[in-house]
Amino acid sequence: MPASTPSQPQTQPLAAAARAVLLTLVAVLTLFATRDVAQLWWIALLGVAGLPAVLAPQHRLLGPLSRFAEVVVLGLAASQVAADTHLTGVTGGLGASAVLPYLAVPVTVTALRRRFTEGAALLAVAAATLLVAAALTEVHGARQVTEPGYLAVCAQWLILAALGLYTARTLQRVMRVRGEGKPQPYAEATRLLTQLRTVARQLPGATLDPGGISEHLLEELRVVAKTDRGAVLSASGGGRLVVLAQVGVDRVDWETTLDADSAIADAWASQQAQTSARSQSRSHRGGEVSALIVPLVAGVRTVGLVVLEADAGHAYPPPVVARVTALTGPAALRLEAALLFDEVRSLATNEERQRLAREIHDGVAQELVMVGYGIDNALATVHDDAEETADSLRTLRQEVTRVITELRLSLFELRSEVDRHGGLAAAIAEYARTVGASGGLRVHLSLDESTARLPAATEAELLRIAQEAVTNARKHAGASNLWVTCEVDPPYAQIEVSDDGHGIGDQRPDGHYGLAIMAERAERIRGRLEIRPRQPSGTTVAVVLGSSPRRDKVRGSTAAEGE
Numbered sequence: 001m002p003a004s005t006p007s008q009p010q011t012q013p014l015a016a017a018a019r020a021v022l023l024t025l026v027a028v029l030t031l032f033a034t035r036d037v038a039q040l041w042w043i044a045l046l047g048v049a050g051l052p053a054v055l056a057p058q059h060r061l062l063g064p065l066s067r068f069a070e071v072v073v074l075g076l077a078a079s080q081v082a083a084d085t086h087l088t089g090v091t092g093g094l095g096a097s098a099v100l101p102y103l104a105v106p107v108t109v110t111a112l113r114r115r116f117t118e119g120a121a122l123l124a125v126a127a128a129t130l131l132v133a134a135a136l137t138e139v140h141g142a143r144q145v146t147e148p149g150y151l152a153v154c155a156q157w158l159i160l161a162a163l164g165l166y167t168a169r170t171l172q173r174v175m176r177v178r179g180e181g182k183p184q185p186y187a188e189a190t191r192l193l194t195q196l197r198t199v200a201r202q203l204p205g206a207t208l209d210p211g212g213i214s215e216h217l218l219e220e221l222r223v224v225a226k227t228d229r230g231a232v233l234s235a236s237g238g239g240r241l242v243v244l245a246q247v248g249v250d251r252v253d254w255e256t257t258l259d260a261d262s263a264i265a266d267a268w269a270s271q272q273a274q275t276s277a278r279s280q281s282r283s284h285r286g287g288e289v290s291a292l293i294v295p296l297v298a299g300v301r302t303v304g305l306v307v308l309e310a311d312a313g314h315a316y317p318p319p320v321v322a323r324v325t326a327l328t329g330p331a332a333l334r335l336e337a338a339l340l341f342d343e344v345r346s347l348a349t350n351e352e353r354q355r356l357a358r359e360i361h362d363g364v365a366q367e368l369v370m371v372g373y374g375i376d377n378a379l380a381t382v383h384d385d386a387e388e389t390a391d392s393l394r395t396l397r398q399e400v401t402r403v404i405t406e407l408r409l410s411l412f413e414l415r416s417e418v419d420r421h422g423g424l425a426a427a428i429a430e431y432a433r434t435v436g437a438s439g440g441l442r443v444h445l446s447l448d449e450s451t452a453r454l455p456a457a458t459e460a461e462l463l464r465i466a467q468e469a470v471t472n473a474r475k476h477a478g479a480s481n482l483w484v485t486c487e488v489d490p491p492y493a494q495i496e497v498s499d500d501g502h503g504i505g506d507q508r509p510d511g512h513y514g515l516a517i518m519a520e521r522a523e524r525i526r527g528r529l530e531i532r533p534r535q536p537s538g539t540t541v542a543v544v545l546g547s548s549p550r551r552d553k554v555r556g557s558t559a560a561e562g563e
Contacts, residue, residue: 022102033085033098046074049066050105081095081099082144083137083139083144085098096130096153096154100157104161106122108164110122111164111169116165134154209338213335214335217232217245217306218306221308225323228249228311230308231244231306232307234455236453240452241256253281267295271297273321275321289311290314292307294306296332303335304339372400372404375396417460424449424462424486424493428466428486429484431466431470439475441479441482446483447486454488458493461521466484466486466495470482470497473497473499483497483499494542494543494544498540500537500538501539503533503538527545530543
């Protein structure tokens with residue numbers, strides 16, 4: 001028997017059960033209609049005709065021939081039973097309906113096997129058999145084919161069977177179209193990312209950087225509207241906004257809470273431009289001011305806000321608002337694409353870090369631990385006169401311990417992320433303390449972080465830069481002290497790592513490789529990396545994002561010192 005395939009599933013149990021049930025039903029109906037046990041031989045003949053289709057459903061000839069034999073026997077049986085029912089008072093050919101329900105069996109089997117052409121042929125053979133048998137059967141001196149009742153019953157069951165076959169074919173086509181129109185997730189991701197790469201190369205400046213797009217938008221808006229200060233804000237986790245870019249002489253502490261009573265919150269919720277005579281800054285000194293807040297709406301989703309302020313009354317009449325919204329409309333789509341690209345890149349980076357962490361933990365780290373245990377066993381069994389061997393093993397054990405420590409720190413670095421509630425400064429402080437403790441460094445922390453947040457992708461890159469700088473100082477500088485400064489005032493940020501080691505010039509080549517990685521990360525977020533000697537000894541590595549702020553008030557800061 002040929003093996004089944006996905007296009008021809010195994011249906012023997014279903015077919016056998018359907019035949020058994022319908023044969024029983026037809027036998028009961030026939031006996032009830034004719035009251036003649038002798039008529040049950042038609043039922044037995046139907047069972048014999050369908051037996052090959054049950055035993056060899058996949059056979060190229062036996063299966064179809066058996067089903068055609070079934071419909072021929074069924075047509076003859078229906079005509080004969082209809083004629084015999086006249087003797088019991090059932091007239092009009094309605095007795096044929098006692099046998100014709102079995103027509104569903106061969107038709108259903110062909111539908112399940114997706115042999116719709118065979119199903120249509122079965123119905124045609126059944127119709128022809130019913131007509132021929134009726135033409136040859138005489139009832140009360142007339143041919144049965146002339147009885148409207150008989151023809152109506154036969155037509156009814158044939159139409160029902162045809163509708164069932166058509167419905168099965170329609171469903172099969174719909175499922176096939178849906179299957180073709182719904183590619184596998186990875187195939188779909190590949191297609192979309194390929195399109196994204198092509199489109200990104202065609203963009204002005206080939207950039208999908210949210211900060212760059214926001215800065216360009218603000219420069220465009222300053223041409224059409226008076227702007228003493230302005231910013232582009234975007235949503236982040238926790239129902240807050242982050243500053244993507246801002247312009248103006250002074251650094252502004254913008255309102256970033258969406259549940260506050262402000263025009264910013266109103267514009268975000270209503271997706272309509274809002275004007276106000278009150279500044280949207282928490283640090284505004286007072287005086288006459290006009291504010292315009294325009295939501296950046298892409299489709300039905302608000303992706304950001306543009307805030308413009310001027311130190312004058314009624315600076316944004318309706319014509320100015322119209323000119324501003326004409327520019328922000330297209331910019332919303334550009335910004336959404338950039339934010340989505342940032343999110344995809346962040347997800348890919350996080351997944352890769354987790355994969356590497358698992359591979360190191362389950363592979364090299366476990367093997368080195370086993371090596372360490374083996375060395376311990378060797379030390380425990382070595383003879384007293386083998387001092388040289390013991391010294392070598394101790395040295396090897398120290399080296400293995402060092403490698404395991406390095407691997408554990410690498411795992412910690414890969415798994416470290418900026419918590420959506422803790423902030424960048426907390427993540428950098430935790431890493432510096434952990435690495436400093438493992439390397440015997442005295443760590444000095446100076447943390448000054450605004451309540452506003454940088455974009456998540458920017459925070460992630462700054463954390464990686466700080467981690468690389470701290471690791472370089474521990475591994476290559478030979479330092480005793482480590483100073484880590486974190487200052488965040490979006491969109492400005494500065495991370496500085498200093499040590500009192502022997503300086504950058506004497507570091508190993510892999511230390512310089514780490515510097516190249518930091519430079520690439522800084523360039524990715526439009527920041528600048530600064531490397532300079534520290535007096536009287538050591539090196540300072542700093543990454544600066546944006547321009548140095550001019551603060552209007554003193555922010556709370558946290559300073560900690562530890563080993």
